[in-house]
Amino acid sequence: MSSSNDTSDPGRLEPVDLLIRAGHVVTMNPRRDIVRHGAVAVRGSEIVAVGKEADLRARYEAAATAGGDRFVATPGMVNSHIHITGEPLTRGYVPDDIDFAENVFGWLCPLYATYTANDERISAQLAATEMLRSGTTCFLEAGTVRFLDDVVDGLVEVGIRGRVGRWVWDLPPEPDVYRQNTDEAIANLQAVLDRHGSVAGGRIAGHVILVGHNTASDPLWRAAREIATDSGAGFSFHMSPAQLDPDSFLAEFGQRPIVHLAELGVLDDDVALTHCVRVDDTEVRILAETGASVAHCPTTALKVAYGVTQVGKMPEMMAAGVNVAIGTDGNNASNYSDLMRATYLVAGLFKDARCDPQMFPAEMAYEMATLGGAGAVQAHDQIGSLEAGKKADIVLHDTDRPEWRPLLNVMSQLVWSADGRGVHSVWVDGAQVVDAGHMTTIDEERLWADCQAAGEAICARSGLPDKAKFPMV
Amino acid sequence: MADSPYPELKKTHTMARVGRPWTDVKPVPSAPVWNVIFGLGAYWMLVGAIELGLFDALWEHGPLDPGELAKHLESSAPHVESLADALVVLGLLDRHEGRFDLNDCSRRYLCSESPAPMADLVAVAPGPAENWTDLVGTIRRGEPARPVDGDGAGFWVPLVEGTFGTVLRAASRADAWISYSHLNAPRVADLGAGGAPWSIAVLLACPGATAVVNDLPEVLEVARARLAEAGVEDRCELRPGDYHTVALEDESFDLVVLGHICRTEGADGTRALLGRAAAALRPGGRVLVSDYFRTEDPSRSPQGVFMAATMAVCTVRGTAFTYEQMSSWLREAGLGEVRLIEPIAAQQIFVATKPTGPPESSD
Missing domain, CATH: 3.20.20.140 (Metal-dependent hydrolases)
Incomplete structure (x- = not known):
């Protein structure tokens, strides 16, 4: 399940850029392992290892850590x-x-x-x-x-x-x-x-x-x-x-x-x-x-x-x-x-x-x-699961939300209970793009305003009439 | 069997890697040309059928054979049959077992008692026939020899009488989108009001509403009569004159209506009217711009494109504006929440709101 190419001295911790921790890591690996109290080690844009948090901490020195036990980690x-x-x-x-x-x-x-x-x-x-x-x-x-x-x-x-x-x-x-x-x-x-x-x-x-x-x-x-x-x-x-x-x-x-x-x-x-x-x-x-x-x-x-x-x-x-x-x-x-x-x-x-x-x-x-x-998308060797060697496209779902509790069957909760609003953090290519539910890469407030203005303008100049059935007071 | 001179179009074997396959392989049909040639006759046949009372006769008497129909119209039976057959081809009548009858379209739109009457519109909507026969001269000069702009009694009075029913339906139905009936005693400015269908719709829906109704003096007489018929004349002030200069109080109106007037005014005149409307609105008030608009791509807005041509042969500055022009001019005038609604088919209205001021801070 976890792997490393490390051949350096025993006892010396291998550096990684990021250790993402989660109460459940849904790997989607060939055995479909779900790791309790797990973690994902990331270096650059790739996953280095997936396993128990304690095991990974014993092997890797992370420049940064994220997540925690209240999160469910999944592949993007x-x-x-x-x-x-x-x-x-x-x-x-x-x-x-x-x-x-x-x-x-x-x-x-x-x-x-x-x-x-x-x-x-x-x-x-x-x-x-x-x-x-x-x-x-x-x-x-x-x-x-x-x-x-x-x-x-x-x-x-x-x-x-x-x-x-x-x-x-x-x-x-x-x-x-x-x-x-x-x-x-x-x-x-x-x-x-x-x-x-x-x-x-x-x-x-x-x-x-x-x-x-x-x-x-x-x-x-x-x-x-x-x-x-x-x-x-x-x-x-x-x-x-x-x-x-x-x-x-x-x-x-x-x-x-x-x-x-x-x-x-x-x-x-x-x-x-x-x-x-x-x-x-x-x-x-x-x-x-x-x-x-x-x-x-x-x-x-x-x-x-x-x-x-x-x-x-x-x-x-x-x-x-x-x-x-x-x-x-x-x-x-x-x-x-x-x-x-x-x-x-x-x-x-x-x-x-x-x-x-x-x-x-x-x-x-x-x-x-x-x-x-x-x-x-012809990328099965790169994405779709949390496995060593794959791209670090990782999602943390926050389970401190009503639809996630109690958490007794994580796959059932992911599909039948949760939706995207519970997503807390997201990494793509090892770079964090969502933190605490908000984008880190762009100004969201400006995007909302630009989209509203552009959408109204497109509709108005399209010549297609507003067909909303309830009156606007 | 001899080869066809024009092989059938099949994607599998004719799709060259250049050019348009449907024109490379065989000549395009001549139907568009024939449609235009027959178009002149088609229009006058509809005008004639209305003038003869053909649709009303079928409304009153039900299905009739050519002889019976001719008798009711006091006309020549062979000629009536020729006319009615053409109306069948145009999709305006049915003919079953030799008898002519109204179809759904003529029953709804072309009889005096129709629920959505358009018969009065047919004769006046294209403008004077002589302006069309001078089309080449108009194009060469850049303006018509006999523009209708100032011809209140001769052109505008019959036009606003002809369009009244259609616009009143649009104005009444617009409440389902913009809910003017929920306004508390709104004040309406109806510029170039014609027969005042917009004022009538709002005043009937809002018991406390009042309106300033403007148009040329002779046209206002049509409005006066229609307002009286609707029983709302006591809540209207008639202000005759040019809508560019007629007095309008600042920030005094909840609705300003520019109903089918912008297309005679050119771009500068229209922007000036939108500026007047914006100034006259109270914060939160709305301007309603009813007209025929067009897209840049002419094929997507045939009605707007034909209206632009009609206005060009009839008026000095007439045209049809694009949706993009109108929506951007409304914003330039300081208005927001621009919407396009279509309460009934082919009757489109831009709605824009005067801002109420900066939103309160959420802190």
Whole structure:
């Protein structure tokens, strides 16, 4: 469980930068050990050892210590699908009683297109802040960023880990600001990797991301596959949240989407498909055979009425061996970006839908939020668990809170009781970014004010009216 | 079988890596051109049907065959059938088993007794026909030969009469968003009020409300009649004159309404009006700017774009402003909490609030 490469004199303490102490350390290591009265030793950006606090104190001399017995330490969660621009600053403005097509084409596309470069920068910072403060240390962007330079700059300042891409498609002719032909789309994919392949020591990195659905030509799908293979970066896109995608592929190709993409050679173990609510058994089998991951976004399915509990095959995907991770999606489909709340839904939805309490136990849901997400972003060797040699992306949950007491079963509490508001401290790459529930890297008060002003301005100039149903006195 | 001269569009084999596939492969349809050609006739057919009383006849008598309909309209049966068939194509009538009938759209909007009448609006909304036939001249000169700006009796009176019902519905429904009915005896300034639909909506909702109603003298006669019909004339003060110069007391009003007037005023005139409104509002009071706005991308706001063209051929400074312009001008005028509401379809209103002063310290 604990390890060290130390070969120096016995009795001499090895220096580390930080010792993080916790009453429970939820390691998510291969045995899923939970260490009582444990600690995590950190040097630089990496975890040196995980074990009993007393053992680590006997072996390491820490320049600083943090935490204490009232905390539960966990690996940072991985949000496998989130739109960090386009929606955080217009959170909740889109009505919750419209269908998928009106939601996407009538509201979301125009709102996204209204964001300026600075809007996208602070939107990304707001999303990153919400994620970090609720225990998510890494995310996979949905591929709907327009001003990536500004977004990456903002993310580096906040200190989160992320995989990002630009808005890339080649078929829809509008909104005008997103119009691209196939050559331009391919160039945009390559440019993301060329400009942002590895930023801030690899904390922010470009990913091969298409908008997906039915918005890409076959040449673009194939080119994206080639770029992902050549670069080693992961590959992600939306697919089949609603019936529109299968209907479209069946009409065009006589094949369901995942069958068609498999035939094109697009699918592999570096691919993460988002949603996959409307898939059939053949598509599930293909996902398992190719090793692709699926980003399950339960909050979106609920709010936009995808029917995930009626037709979703997430239990069958898990049974087939598909890596199913969890995402929170956009802030109009899921107003929050707290992955703990989404994990709660993952644990519960199919228990009820199938009348089967053995569906998605808390432990499985938490694996999906950590190790599953790490796999979806192609970083399973770096993040997702607290183990020596992995990145020091660590979260402390404060258990001196009503929802955490009494603490008798830590995994049950993490999934069924707690949410992100109990997160006290967060480290990414060994650097503390949240302390006592607040960001250490940016001025929160200024961010709130900037976001409020920008959000009101975006809504006002979008031409989309306020559809709130209760009057404002 | 011979090859088609224009192969079918298939993403799989036509998606070149350059250019737009849907224009590279086969010619675009000519439908947009035909739609415009038929557009002239479509407009005049609707105007004619309203003038003939076609919709009202169907409202009163139910489904009618062409002969019966022509008899009620005292017109030629073949011509009535031709007109009514065209209205079917336009989505304004149904025809089943040879008989014409109102559909949901014409029943709601185009009859005298419709719950949301728009029939009076149709003839006047595009402006004078002769201004359109001089479109090329207007574009070359940069202004219309016969602007309607000062033509109170000839243009504005019929226009405000035609738009009254639609704006009154919007104003009444706006209470669901901005809750003016909860205000305690609010004072309203209604600039360029037309038939005063906004004042009437607020005064009917608030028993203690009072209003200053402004417009050109001849237009105010329409307002006077409408206010009397609503039974609220005793709570209104009519102030005739130009809304740029009419007297307005500072910090005296809870609501200042700029209803469909900014689009005739140009950018400078509109900013001046917003400044007047801000000065006239009490702290916490709200300005309501009702108009047709547009986005930078014309395809997203056809109504605003067409209104801009209509204003350009009818008025000296007329245009439609972008949402970005209006929202930023409201803030420049010192107003905040800018919202855009749409109480009924196509009727949008910017709402902005005069600050009440710096917030109290939370220390």
